[in-house]
Amino acid sequence: MEREILFRGKRVDNGEWVDGFLLKTYRSTLITKTFSDDGLRVSMLEGYDVDTETISQYTGLKDSTGKRIFEGDILEFEDLGEEGYEYKEGFDFINTASVVFVKGRFELKNFWSNNSGVMEEMGNDHDEFMGVFSGSKIIGNIHDNDLKSNA
Numbered sequence: 001m002e003r004e005i006l007f008r009g010k011r012v013d014n015g016e017w018v019d020g021f022l023l024k025t026y027r028s029t030l031i032t033k034t035f036s037d038d039g040l041r042v043s044m045l046e047g048y049d050v051d052t053e054t055i056s057q058y059t060g061l062k063d064s065t066g067k068r069i070f071e072g073d074i075l076e077f078e079d080l081g082e083e084g085y086e087y088k089e090g091f092d093f094i095n096t097a098s099v100v101f102v103k104g105r106f107e108l109k110n111f112w113s114n115n116s117g118v119m120e121e122m123g124n125d126h127d128e129f130m131g132v133f134s135g136s137k138i139i140g141n142i143h144d145n146d147l148k149s150n151a
Contacts, residue, residue, distance in 0.1 A: 006068070
């Protein structure tokens, strides 16, 4: 399976989010779009100068609504609490965390509640942990929701 490599960033001129390919020049950092005609790729590119602080990579995963998940997104997901508590009725709760890239893989950080079974899965069973992404919902990102200091 081929992974789609995309980046996103906030445009310098108007603050709008754009996604596409990352292109760095000696003067600026651009997110570019490749235009196609009848499904054929052509060499015409449109580039947008973006704030380098906002650049993030696509994880290759989508949330429960089908939206692409990027680094810096804040996800909302069902959590079970730490091991030993997941069988207690009514212990399920909604947790949130931000997506980060650490040691060669995507993870979650800045959990709303550290009493998290997802944190345990992230460390013990990465394959099972990846299922959290597809069951989650994007509710914001660290740049628009003032969480830069916690990222």
